[in-house]
């Protein structure tokens with residue numbers, strides 16, 4: 001469908017997560033009518049309620065997109081700088097491996113929940129219409145009607161659309177609906193490793209209990225722990241283990257098993273995590289997978305971006321950054337005008353190769369992080385690079 005030159009263009013986004021809220025802002029600021037449908041309730045109504053913090057590494061690629069959306073300042077106000085990886089060796093030694101020559105080349109730890117709140121508010125302020133409790137449940141692509149379900153009462157709602165944008169994450173309902181009418185060439189490869197999140201609370205004096213300006217890594221060969229700082233002086237620890245073998249999520253089943261593993265392999269981290277047993281038993285193990293998709297759009301009727309198009313394992317810390325770059329690229333194509341099907345095709349041509357490259361780097365970085373960053377040859381090489 002070509003949008004008439006005079007009419008205000010309209011677009012329907014599925015998912016008000018990180019990518020959905022950012023793209024909504026970019027388009028609404030350019031004068032588009034934007035409707036965003038989100039399965040969950042409005043997180044702003046509850047506000048940030050404390051409890052578990054989950055954070056993400058924000059890199060320059062992501063910050064560029066945030067600047068274009070006018071969100072960088074608000075996001076950076078709660079970000080914690082990470083100037084390198086702090087490697088924790090088995091014998092308790094640590095080594096800071098800088099990401100760049102100085103603090104002009106760093107990454108940032110941002111709180112996922114707070115980031116989402118900021119982006120939603122900025123999208124709404126820009127004029128986007130946000131609809132919560134609207135989970136996409138089906139699409140009639142011929143009639144251009146999307147169906148949504150309200151999880152509170154099970155009611156169904158139909159909405160007419162010009163084009164749909166799927167920013168509804170790795171388990172995208174829009175991707176599933178597109179897959180019913182076209183072969184998307186979809187393939188998911190599971191890593192065979194999963195993760196659990198634990199928490200390091202603030203120190204007794206209220207400060208950080210370990211170096212705040214670093215991404216901490218405890219590499220142990222086939223598995224590892226990492227910890228990223230939060231602005232409330234906590235760290236989110238992520239334990240990555242294989243699904244099978246020893247140790248694995250098959251052998252480390254409860255809090256007592258987790259304590260024994262930490263005593264043996266992560267001894268300097270153990271005293272930092274007072275609620276290890278509770279965290280381990282309460283928090284679910286998350287699966288890790290890479291989603292490969294040959295086709296990201298259905299002519300001018302639907303297009304996918306972010307995790308919905310290219311979910312990746314988290315070891316390069318680039319899933320969100322890559323999703324934000326998608327938003328900028330798609331917004332540029334759309335704002336250039338012309339046929340939407342052509343814009344979606346050009347967007348796919350531009351972004352698919354980059355997404356594939358980042359997916360491969362993310363898989364490779366798992367080996368590097370868990371196995372090589374504490375290797376003597378590797379450390380020597382890094383030291384020489386820094387000279």
Ligand code: FAD
Pocket residue numbers: 014015016017018019020037038039040055056057058134135136137167168169170171172173174195238286305306307308314316317318319320321322323
């Ligand atoms: P999401 O953030 O998943 O948002 C999807 C939205 O769609 C959600 O709000 C969801 O409720 C909504 N939705 C779902 N289904 C429907 C439906 N049927 N109808 C309507 N709405 C729906 N990336 C980084 O850049 N740096 C990191 O350090 C990093 N660390 C990570 C650590 C872990 C453990 C994991 C798992 C991922 C990590 N990532 C990281 C990746 C990052 O989380 C994702 O790439 C990013 O969240 C993708 O954004 P998105 O908007 O595409 O999807």
